[in-house]
Amino acid sequence: MSAASESRDGDGSTRAVIVDDSRFMRTLIRRLLEDGGVEVVGEGKNGAEAVERVREHDPDVVTMDIEMPTMNGLEAVAAIMRKHPTPVLMLSAHAEEDADVTFDALDRGAVDFVTKPGGEVTSSMPRVRAELVEKVRSAARVDLSANARAAADRSSASPTARSGSATGTEADGRASSSTVSTSAESGGAATTGGGSAGASPGNSVSTAASTPEDATPTARYPDVGTLVVGASTGGPNVVERVLSDLPRAANLRVLVVQHMPEGFTARFADRLDDRSAYAVREAQSGERIEPGEARVAPGGKHLVVTSDRNGRLSLDLTETEQIHGVRPAIDLTMASAVETVKGAFCGVLLTGMGRDGVDGMRRIGRNGGYTVAQDESTSAIFGMPRRAIETGCVDAVAPAEEVATSALQYFEEE
Incomplete structure (x- = not known):
């Protein structure tokens, strides 16, 4: 070695x-x-x-x-x-x-x-x-093989998000049913199978996500749903993939918290706007967010979800102390959304080191929301997702190319 x-x-x-x-x-x-x-x-x-x-x-x-x-x-x-x-x-x-x-x-x-x-x-x-x-x-x-796979998925995916459909590919030809591994970043033993790896007994984790092609424009969605996406190291390209796979017909309000320095999140939002069916921009304090819109937490500021006097969702930015050594912090955005959002609510935690977002995912799960974590094979660093899975609060574990589909299946109305 x-x-x-x-x-x-x-x-x-x-x-x-x-x-x-x-x-x-x-x-x-x-x-x-x-x-x-x-x-x-x-x-x-x-x-x-x-x-x-x-x-x-x-x-x-x-x-x-x-x-x-x-x-x-x-x-x-x-x-x-x-x-x-x-x-x-x-x-x-x-x-x-x-x-x-x-x-x-x-x-x-x-x-x-x-x-x-x-x-x-x-x-x-x-x-x-x-x-x-x-x-x-x-x-x-960072696991460079995960980065390479994500790049291959991006290059082979059809750029149809603007037309309102969600698409995706199986880059390695495997079945859409994922095998979950929750080995630690330090090389701990892996647990495989159809149940929750590292989760508490009785809390099963769904690992069989259908391919993104199943999320068709004919699917029926609520008038409004809320999705909070958190990511750190290795996250920008995965966040891009997730948003590009969300059809406008899903009527989502999307909040993105990506650990990123001040001065870069506005350009990141522009890139997401170019590649998705949603109107994406850097969040501004005091603004309302409507279905079909996505907002990115600015570097150096926490993004807090509130509601106005009419119950409409609005956003505040604060420069309070860092949480887990970062600002913006995923946990704070998720926790404030749990206290504010009414109706269908999903939290997604993507690649990154540390534990930011773990408590937020736990809160979402315990308050009736749905939670999706990125799997180990596509995570550049399987830190935050692994720790969330270990709490037993994660409903679905999916590779990067199927994260959006897993979330959409929750929002779809029968």
Whole structure:
């Protein structure tokens, strides 16, 4: 077993390669990572050197700048994924143009991104270091095979969401009935079968989701339903897939909480709007949300669900303390929705490390709502979904390409 493999399995320290055309920035990032216990095994000043350092050192993770001479970050990500697949964490500046390029990097195989540290030493440096180290360690644990499968599913899916139908594919040719595995991120034993893995006795988990083609435009839905989707590392492309598979005829109000830095969620909402039948934008404080609309929690703010004096659903944004070290927090949005939403309500928890969203899913389940968790085989990090499954509150476990279908089956009227 290589040193990189050992580290990914939880033994030894995280080994990183730093790539940036600025010597100053490479030195700063090295210091921040090493102070946080990450071992830096190599550096590169352009994409070509990045590919070579990955081949030489077989690191757990690569931190990648975007704009570099000779070969830029996008080209380097594609080359690394083709020649020596390794988790890549993009370091992106706070700029709208960088947001577009950063999402392109995710499409090419990068697993996550973080805002590049500023050059000046300030009182916020400990927070910057903690965020960078956490992101690096999280990226190092990503299952690249799940990312590759998700990319294959996206490329083969028919782009018909705008016409109001939900579609999907079985990329690996397996039956639509899923086998659930709830092995821990650290490599715990898996439990398989048709029942709940890790759930409390008597609480069975449905793992047989029909293919998304079954969610036809002729299905009957309530006048309004509410769907809350939470995701972290590896989530943006899965969230995109879920929303693209939701037909407008389902009459949903959709709230998306994706752990993402401030300055990127507006562009993320634009991408979702382009790829779904729903009107998607970044949430604004005080606005109402209607059927056929989706709102994305802004980076750096919690999204809270309230209702106006006429009982209509409205949204508030707060900058209260982080929950589970993040803001926006999935748990807070789900908990506030449980207290506010009337009628059909579904919570979805997708890939990510940690436990944000677990308590929210539990609350939804205990208050009569429906819950869907992404399965292990398609999760870049099977952390949040696994912990939710272990509570016994998850009604269905589905691969990324069937998450929307599982939710839609709940909303469909007989």
